[in-house]
Every structure is written in C-alpha cells, then in structure tokens.
Amino acid sequence: xxxxxxxxxxxxxxxxxxxxxxxxxxxxxxxxxxxxxxxxxxxxxxxxxxxxxxxxxxxxxxxxxxxxxxxxxxxxxxxxxxxxxxxxxxxxxxxxxxxxxxxxxxxxxxxxxxxxxxxxxxxxxxxxxxxxxxxxxxxxxxxxxxxxxxxxxxxxxxxxxxxxxxxxxxxxxxxxxxxxxxxxxxxxxxxxxxxxxxxxxxxxxxxxxxxxxxxxxxxxxxxxxxxxxxxxxxxxxxxxxxxxxxxxxxxxxxxxxxxxxxxxxxxxxxxxxxxxxxxxxxxxxxxxxxxxxxxxxxxxxxxxxxxxxxxxxxxxxxxxxxxxxxxxxxxxxxxxxxxxxxxxxxxxxxxxxxxxxxxxxxxxxxxxxxxxxxxxxxxxxxxxxxxxxxxxxxxxxxxxxxxxxxxxxxxxxxxxxxxxxxxxxxxxxxxxxxxxxxxxxxxxxxxxxxxxxxxxxxxxxxxxxxxxxxxxx
Amino acid sequence: xxxxxxxxxxxxxxxxxxxxxxxxxxxxxxxxxxxxxxxxxxxxxxxxxxxxxxxxxxxxxxxxxxxxxxxxxxxxxxxxxxxxxxxxxxxxxxxxxxxxxxxxxxxxxxxxxxxxxxxxxxxxxxxxxxxxxxxxxxxxxxxxxxxxxxxxxxxxxxxxxxxxxxxxxxxxxxxxxxxxxxxxxxxxxxxxxxxxxxxxxxxxxxxxxxxxxxxxxxxxxxxxxxxxxxxxxxxxxxxxxxxxxxxxxxxxxxxxxxxxxxxxxxxxxxxxxxxxxxxxxxxxxxxxxxxxxxxxxxxxxxxxxxxxxxxxxxxxxxxxxxxxxxxxxxxxxxxxxxxxxxxxxxxxxxxxxxxxxxxxxxxxxxxxxxxxxxxxxxxxxxxxxxxxxxxxxxxxxxxxxxxxxxxxxxxxxxxxxxxxxxxxxxxxxxxxxxxxxxxxxxxxxxxxxxxxxxxxxxxxxxxxxxxxxxxxx
Numbered sequence: 027x028x029x030x031x032x033x034x035x036x037x038x039x040x041x042x043x044x045x046x047x048x049x050x051x052x053x054x055x056x057x058x059x060x061x062x063x064x065x066x067x068x069x070x071x072x073x074x075x076x077x078x079x080x081x082x083x084x085x086x087x088x089x090x091x092x093x094x095x096x097x098x099x100x101x102x103x104x105x106x107x108x109x110x111x112x113x114x115x116x117x118x119x120x121x122x123x124x125x126x127x128x129x130x131x132x133x134x135x136x137x138x139x140x141x142x143x144x145x146x147x148x149x150x151x152x153x154x155x156x157x158x159x160x161x162x163x164x165x166x167x168x169x170x171x172x173x174x175x176x177x178x179x180x181x182x183x184x185x186x187x188x189x190x191x192x193x194x195x196x197x198x199x200x201x202x203x204x205x206x207x208x209x210x211x212x213x214x215x216x217x218x219x220x221x222x223x224x225x226x227x228x229x230x231x232x233x234x235x236x237x238x239x240x241x242x243x244x245x246x247x248x249x250x251x252x253x254x255x256x257x258x259x260x261x262x263x264x265x266x267x268x269x270x271x272x273x274x275x276x277x278x279x280x281x282x283x284x285x286x287x288x289x290x291x292x293x294x295x296x297x298x299x300x301x302x303x304x305x306x307x308x309x310x311x312x313x314x315x316x317x318x319x320x321x322x323x324x325x326x327x328x329x330x331x332x333x334x335x336x337x338x339x340x341x342x343x344x345x346x347x348x349x350x351x352x353x354x355x356x357x358x359x360x361x362x363x364x365x366x367x368x369x370x371x372x373x374x375x376x377x378x379x380x381x382x383x384x385x386x387x388x389x390x391x392x393x394x395x396x397x398x399x400x401x402x403x404x405x406x407x408x409x410x411x412x413x414x415x416x417x418x419x420x421x422x423x424x425x426x427x428x429x430x431x432x433x434x435x436x437x438x439x440x441x442x443x444x445x446x447x448x449x450x451x452x453x454x455x456x457x458x459x460x461x462x463x464x465x466x467x468x469x470x471x472x473x474x475x476x477x478x479x480x481x482x483x484x485x486x487x488x489x490x491x492x493x494x495x496x497x498x499x
Numbered sequence: 500x501x502x503x504x505x506x507x508x509x510x511x512x513x514x515x516x517x518x519x520x521x522x523x524x525x526x527x528x529x530x531x532x533x534x535x536x537x538x539x540x541x542x543x544x545x546x547x548x549x550x551x552x553x554x555x556x557x558x559x560x561x562x563x564x565x566x567x568x569x570x571x572x573x574x575x576x577x578x579x580x581x582x583x584x585x586x587x588x589x590x591x592x593x594x595x596x597x598x599x600x601x602x603x604x605x606x607x608x609x610x611x612x613x614x615x616x617x618x619x620x621x622x623x624x625x626x627x628x629x630x631x632x633x634x635x636x637x638x639x640x641x642x643x644x645x646x647x648x649x650x651x652x653x654x655x656x657x658x659x660x661x662x663x664x665x666x667x668x669x670x671x672x673x674x675x676x677x678x679x680x681x682x683x684x685x686x687x688x689x690x691x692x693x694x695x696x697x698x699x700x701x702x703x704x705x706x707x708x709x710x711x712x713x714x715x716x717x718x719x720x721x722x723x724x725x726x727x728x729x730x731x732x733x734x735x736x737x738x739x740x741x742x743x744x745x746x747x748x749x750x751x752x753x754x755x756x757x758x759x760x761x762x763x764x765x766x767x768x769x770x771x772x773x774x775x776x777x778x779x780x781x782x783x784x785x786x787x788x789x790x791x792x793x794x795x796x797x798x799x800x801x802x803x804x805x806x807x808x809x810x811x812x813x814x815x816x817x818x819x820x821x822x823x824x825x826x827x828x829x830x831x832x833x834x835x836x837x838x839x840x841x842x843x844x845x846x847x848x849x850x851x852x853x854x855x856x857x858x859x860x861x862x863x864x865x866x867x868x869x870x871x872x873x874x875x876x877x878x879x880x881x882x883x884x885x886x887x888x889x890x891x892x893x894x895x896x897x898x899x900x901x902x903x904x905x906x907x908x909x910x911x912x913x914x915x916x917x918x919x920x921x922x923x924x925x926x927x928x929x930x931x932x933x934x935x936x937x938x939x940x941x942x943x944x945x946x947x948x949x950x951x952x953x954x955x956x957x958x959x960x961x962x963x964x965x966x967x968x969x970x971x972x
Contacts (some may be wrong), residue, residue, distance in 0.1 A: 055907075056792075060957055066830075121929050122929045122930045124929060136918075136920055138932065140929075140930040229536065244722070246728070247603070247723070250719070254886070254936070254938070254940065255935075256936040257942060287630070303887055307611070308817045311685045334570040412727070413727070434525045434529065435525070440960070441958075441959070441960060441961065443960065443962050443963065443965075444609075444964055445761040445965045447609055447964045453608075455611060456595045456597060456613075457595045457597040457611035457612060457961060458611055458613065458961050458962065458963075461958070463727070464727040464729075465727070468728065469730060469960070470958045471618070471730070471957070473959070478718055478959075484944070485934070486934070486944070486951075487910055487914060487932065488914065488915040488916070488932040489918070490915060490917045490920055491917055491919055492916075496845045
C-alpha cells in the first residue's frame with residue numbers, strides 16, 4: 027500500500043474554506059467560555075488517547091525519533107489544556123468600564139465598557155521542526171480557538187499525514203462539543219500558491235507563520251499588499267549570538283564550550299534558538315579553547331536532519347560558508363548520511379562586520395566563532411547584529427564591567443537574554459518570550475510560544491451607552 | 500514682519516536627527532521612572548504657563564477658534580499629566596517572574612524575568628485637525644516618552660509655528676529635567692519626502708501617524724518595504740456609519756436627526772469619528788424625516804474649515820458626490836466663504852452596495868442617508884462596510900430583535916459601538932478605544948487616543964538566569 031498523498035487545495039477549495047470560517051465567526055465567538063474550554067479539552071483528550079498512532083506517523087514522516095516526539099506530544103497536550111483554562115477563565119477579555127454620569131456638564135457621559143474580542147478567522151502555517159507543538163494543534167491554533175477565532179491550518183507537506191491525523195482529532199472534538207463546522211479546517215499545500223491564497227483571502231483576519239526568513243518575507247509582502255492589510259505574524263530566522271567574556275572562558279571554558287556545542291547540536295541544530303555565533307576575544311582563542319571545541323564536537327553524536335530537503339539545504343548553506351571561512355571543528359561521520367554534521371567555523375570580527383551574509387541563520391548544527399581583537403570590536407559586532415530571538419552572555423564576576431556595557435545593547439536587539447546559559451532548554455512559562463526584532467519575527471511585540479500567544483488574535487472593542495441594553499449584546 | 504517659514508528638513512538633517520535619537524535610546528530608556536515623570540510634568544507645566552501664546556498662534560494658523568483651542572489645550576495638558584503618572588508608576592512594564600528550580604530534572608530551571616521595554620525611536624506624524632492634542636505633545640509623543648522611547652515629531656505644515664512653539668516647551672523641559680538632547684526632536688516638512696525619509700530611516704523603530712487614508716497607505720508601504728520593516732500605526736479614514744432602526748426613528752426621530760446633524764457638523768465635520776452615513780429603512784424616510792433633516796441642517800451654523808486646503812478638498816469630494824447623488828439638505832451660506840457647507844446626500848441601499856467609492860470618508864460636514872427597502876438590505880449594507888472607528892445604533896425597545904442581529908455584525912467591523920448615541924462627544928478614558936479594522940487604522944489591536952496608546956511602543960523582553968547578576972541590568 028502506498029503512502030497517502032494529499033493534493034494541494036484548489037483556489038476554489040481555499041475560498042470555500044475561508045468563507046466557511048468567516049460565516050461561523052460570530053457564532054463561534056459568542057460560544058460560552060466553558061463550551062470553548064470543553065472543545066479544547068476534548069482536543070487534548072483525543073490527542074492523549076491517540077498519541078501512539080500520531081507519534082508513529084510523525085516518526086515515519088520526520089527523523090525526530092520516538093523520545094523527542096513523545097516529549098513534544100506531552101508538551102502539546104499540556105499546552106492545549108492551558109489554553110482551555112484561558113478560554114474558561116476569560117481573563118484575556120481584560121474588561122474595563124466607566125460608569126455613566128448622566129448629570130455631567132456640558133453633556134452627560136454614557137456608560138463605557140471595553141473588552142477584548144477575537145480578531146476573526148486566523149490562518150496558521152506551521153513549522154517543519156515541530157510536527158506537533160508548532161503544527162495543527164500547536165500554540166497558534168489553540169490560542170486562537172481559545173479566544174474565539176475560527177482557524178484554518180495549512181498542513182506541512184513534509185508531515186502531511188501527521189497533520190491529517192491531528193485534524194481528525196480536532197474535527198472529532200468539534201462535533202462532540204457541538205462547535206460550528208467552520209471553526210476549524212485543514213488544507214494541504216505543497217506549492218507556495220496555497221499559502222499565498224490563504225494569506226491574501228479577504229476573509230482572513232490574521233496569520234501566524236513559523237518557518238524560513240525567505241518564506242516569511244514573501245508572505246509578509248502578500249499580507250501587506252492586500253486591499254485590506256492584516257497583521258501577519260512570522261517567526262523566521264534568528265542568529266542567537268552568544269557573547270563569551272574573557273574571565274568566564276578562562277575560569278570555566280571547558281564547561282561553557284561543551285554546553286555551547288550541545289546547544290548547537292540540539293536536535294541537529296534544527297531549533298529556532300540555536301546559537302549561530304559565539305563571539306569571543308582574541309585572548310580567549312588559544313589552544314585550550316580550540317582543543318575544548320574539538321573535543322566537544324567529537325563527543326557529540328551527529329543527529330539526523332528532519333528530512334532530505336532540510337539536510338540538502340543545510341549542506342548547501344554550511345558548505346557555502348566553508349568556501350570563505352575556516353572550519354575549526356567538525357563531526358567525523360560517514361558521507362551519504364542523513365545526519366547533520368556539526369560544523370564550527372571561525373572568522374575575525376573585522377571580516378564578519380563587512381560581510382552581512384554571515385548574519386543569516388544556517389538551519390542545522392553549524393555555528394561561527396567570531397574573534398574580536400578587543401572589547402570595542404566585540405561591541406561593534408553586537409551593534410551590527412540584526413534582531414534575534416535570543417542572545418546569551420557568558421560572564422564571570424570580573425567580566426561585569428564589560429557585561430554592563432554589552433547588556434543594554436543586546437537587550438535592544440532580542441526578545442530573551444540568557445545569563446550564563448544557552449538557548450533553548452526552557453519550557454515556555456508566563457515569563458518567557460519567544461519573539462524579537464526583525465528578522466527574528468515580523469513584530470517583536472508578540473510571542474508565538476507560551477500562554478501570551480493569544481494576544482495576536484484579539485482586539486479591544488468599546489461599547490458606549492449600553493446600560494439600557496438587554497438581550498442584544 | 501513676515502510670517503516665519505520653516506524650510507523642509509534635508510535628508511542629512513533627518514539622518515542626524517534619527518542618529519541622535521538612537522544614540523540616546525539606551526540612556527533615555529534607563530532613566531528612573533520619576534525622572535521621566537518629572538520631564539513630562541515639566542512639559543505640561545510649560546504648556547500651561549504658555550498656553551495663551553500657543554493658542555493665539557494656533558488660532559492664527561487654523562480656523563478652530565478660541566473656545567475649541569482652549570478646550571483642546573486643557574485636554575492636552577491633562578493627558579500629558581496622565582502619561583507622567585504612567586511613567587512614574589511603571590505599571591506598563593507588566594513584570595512577570597518564574598522562580599529558579601535548581602534541582603529540577605532533567606535540567607535545572609533558571610530564574611525567568613519578563614518586563615516590557617521601550618521599542619526604540621518613535622516617529623510621530625500628527626493630524627491637521629488637532630494642532631495640540633494630536634500633535635507635538637499629543638498622546639503619540641507623550642505616551643512614547645513615558646515608556647522610554649526617544650521621539651522625532653514631524654511638524655504639520657499647516658500649523659508649523661504652533662508646532663515650533665510646542666517643541667520649544669519640550670526642549671526647555673528636556674534641559675530642566677536633564678534628559679538627553681536626542682530624546683526629542685522636531686523636524687519640519689511640507690513635502691512627502693520628509694515623511695518618507697523619517698519612516699524609512701533604519702533607526703526608526705515605530706511610527707504613529709494620523710491623517711488621510713491616502714497618506715497613511717503610502718507611508719505604510721514605505722514602512723513595510725524597509726529592509727527591516729517596523730510597526731506603522733496609522734489612524735486614517737473612517738465612515739462611522741449610524742444605523743437608525745424604525746421604531747427609534749418613529750418614536751424620537753426629531754431628536755435623533757437633530758443629534759445626527761450636530762455630530763456631522765461638529766467642528767465642521769473635521770473629526771475622525773464624524774458619522775459619514777445614516778442607514779435607515781424606506782419606511783422611515785417620509786416627509787417628517789425629510790423636514791426634520793432640513794430643519795436641523797438649517798439651524799446648524801456653518802463652521803469654518805481648518806484651512807483653505809481642507810476646504811478645497813471638501814468642496815471637491817462633496818461636489819463629486821453631488822454629481823451622482825441627490826442632496827436632500829444643505830446649509831444656506833454665501834459662496835466665497837471659508838465655511839464648510841453641510842451637505843446631506845441620499846442614495847438607495849442597492850446603489851450604495853454597487854458603488855465602493857461611496858464608502859470613502861469625506862472630510863467635512865457631509866453625510867449620506869442610505870435607504871434600505873427592508874431590514875435584510877440594511878444588513879447587506881452593514882456586511883459590505885469596511886472597518887470604521889465607530890458605528891452607532893439608534894434603537895427602541897421594539898427594535899431589539901433586529902438590533903441583536905445587527906449588533907455582532909457591526910462589532911466585527913469597528914473599534915467602538917454606540918448605543919443611541921453619536922460620536923464623538925466622549926472624553927478618552929480607560930474604557931474607550933480609538934482604533935478599528937482597516938482602513939480606519941493599520942492595526943485594530945491598538946489605540947491612538949487614551950491611556951492605552953503607549954502599548955504601541957513597548958515590547959516584552961525576557962531575562963533568563965539573571966539571579967546572580969548585580970550591577971549589570
């Protein structure tokens with residue numbers, strides 16, 4: 027029996043899907059808090075019940091492996107239940123009121139009531155690297171559903187069968203909890219045309235995208251070129267620089283370098299917060315550093331890339347880098363392998379500063395060690411950086427004077443700063459933020475991971491003078 | 500002595516201005532809460548002290564008249580003081596924390612701390628119709644200054660001298676409170692090139708614009724076409740439809756029609772929330788209605804337009820409408836006048852539905868009465884509406900069944916719904932919202948009026964593992 031295939035949605039189908047989402051928007055948005063919470067809990071329950079078959083399919087479609095997929099699945103279930111609670115408690119409405127003042131002069135003041143409302147149908151275009159957590163039932167979808175937005179998900183062509191199974195679970199929950207059919211749809215699409223049609227459709231009110239800088243930029247343009255532009259949220263490329271200050275490296279270099287390489291190679295570097303650059307001073311770049319780096323790379327097992335496309339792309343971008351940069355450490359693996367070879371490059375800061383192409387993310391286990399002759403040059407590198415999701419600082423007590431100069435500069439460029447730590451390694455909580463200035467995301471004021479993700483999908487509406495209103499709103 | 504003139508800022512001057520703003524961003528953003536509050540209070544105090552000369556100048560540059568300008572000035576002073584309190588209390592930071600869990604398995608959890616931070620240098624391009632409240636020291640500027648963003652204001656060419664005087668007051672406050680020079684600048688610009696250069700400058704982090712749909716759209720494109728796009732907030736055109744249901748018009752038509760015409764003619768219709776359309780059923784459109792409308796128009800004094808440009812533009816747009824629509828009531832004023840003639844047009848709903856150009860805002864005291872043959876046609880008009888800042892419903896007890904169908908539809912299209920009331924007539928408070936779906940604004944999730952205006956200018960940053968950090972952040 028052949029693998030099931032999912033033909034691209036036609037323009038007609040996309041139009042019907044968005045019209046269906048739009049036509050149920052008011053009905054779905056007016057569902058009671060506990061009804062939407064029930065819907066979300068059923069999705070979580072269904073996922074829990076069918077997790078084995080979902081994981082099995084995801085394992086066939088990606089190379090992420092059982093352990094990682096199990097972890098991702100349980101994280102996804104937890105996340106859906108968090109959004110069920112959000113839907114139930116309705117704190118997201120942030121209601122504020124002003125009492126009427128009928129005797130105010132020169133004119134009476136009517137009662138004012140403001141609350142957040144769902145923005146309308148949301149299109150979700152998920153990532154290749156998280157087939158469960160940033161996919162059909164990820165934060166984008168479930169946060170939008172929680173606040174009353176119908177959702178249309180575009181399946182990822184590299185794990186379309188997983189998407190299909192996940193959509194079945196949502197559709198089942200939809201029926202069980204008596205939600206309107208239009209509140210959730212999945213469409214398939216290998217071609218860019220499907221995404222373009224979804225983003226440009228007049229009924230789409232907001233888009234959440236996770237993927238490459240190239241893809242994000244192209245769709246951002248589509249969203250802005252609409253007759254009625256809409257918010258387009260993309261989480262795209264991020265260099266995630268790590269600044270290693272000299273005393274820290276002197277005192278605990280071995281440990282830090284090992285942790286750096288672990289972070290570079292986590293899930294074969296296929297993480298949006300993989301550290302793409304380590305910036306150090308020339309004085310730190312000695313034989314011990316080099317040996318430490320090499321040891322760490324060699325002790326790190328090479329891991330499989332998500333699929334052959336991703337591997338091919340990684341080989342291309344990292345070998346392009348190798349044309350002009352020295353490789354100072356790399357994995358010893360066989361050729362013709364599906365695994366991503368760790369590749370650590372070296373460049374002098376003065377060269378890095380004149381070559382903007384080095385600031386682009388290489389999706390995979392590659393990273394560049396950037397060597398600054400002195401601290402002012404390290405600062406110049408920091409100043410030249412584009413926006414990132416994260417930046418890290420490796421600091422000892424004696425580094426603090428320099429750290430205090432570097433810190434506010436990095437703060438102005440990223441969404442998360444790590445002190446003596448490496449991304450990611452942290453579960454999303456109330457105090458995390460997964461967003462950053464362009465090109466990390468299209469809007470640094472929002473997060474695509476964690477409970478605050480729903481803020482993309484709400485807008486305030488004020489009702490004035492509704493005190494005499496019963497049975498209408 | 501001739502009127503002072505203000506030549507357009509050169510590209511070099513704009514570059515220096517933005518570099519100056521950017522270079523002080525970190526210093527200004529790290530000022531203590533009470534220091535920024537003091538800065539803002541000094542601006543308010545200076546404005547209070549010099550309000551006579553400011554109002555006198557604004558009176559010469561616009562036709563708004565003393566009473567309106569006095570009211571606007573005191574509202575502006577109050578607003579600045581509100582933002583001083585915001586700066587002082589720092590609630591806008593919305594700090595959230597997660598404690599470290601050093602013994603967590605498989606890996607320890609670091610401390611997480613999240614707070615809102617200023618987004619960076621903000622460019623403010625103010626409106627023609629509020630030379631004080633939506634201008635140099637309006638909500639855009641003072642809310643951005645309150646949260647630590649340096650601000651560059653482009654003066655409005657029709658009241659450039661007023662802008663210059665207001666900027667002097669801010670600069671004086673800047674010196675008195677020892678703020679960095681770069682935290683506030685005014686540049687002049689008659690040509691679109693100045694705005695384009697400000698919006699496209701790489702150091703600009705966010706833009707707040709109030710003006711025409713045409714101008715807003717053009718600059719929105721500029722902001723999105725930057726190598727690093729930025730949030731561009733524009734408050735543009737809005738039709739602000741009023742839906743008059745039949746029992747309401749039957750029971751209190753006279754009073755409602757009179758209030759409608761008052762709202763159309765408030766400040767000669769030069770308000771972003773002027774009702775541009777009144778939608779009624781054919782059964783309501785009888786002789787009594789027509790007479791009532793005519794009486795209201797005739798008893799309303801025609802008011803001066805802001806300046807000759809605005810008058811000319813109003814004459815053009817409203818006379819274009821008169822080419823194809825019947826005028827059912829208009830003011831009886833002399834020709835060659837600077838005053839805006841109230842013009843009330845009439846169209847059948849079925850014609851309105853096929854003519855998208857009728858949905859555009861006419862800036863001035865013009866409005867269209869749209870006549871629907873039945874309620875379903877009224878609904879079709881509501882469905883066809885673009886986004887607006889406001890919509891109003893005129894409703895009696897017996898209209899409630901229809902109102903309850905109309906209400907959620909209008910809710911999905913606007914930022915504020917008024918029940919038996921007309922915009923504006925309400926002071927901005929915590930429960931108001933001045934924003935709406937495109938083309939009313941570029942992002943319906945934000946407001947440009949009221950205390951929440953600062954939300955455009957902040958973004959969350961998470962600090963991870965900073966518990967051992969002293970003297971750095």
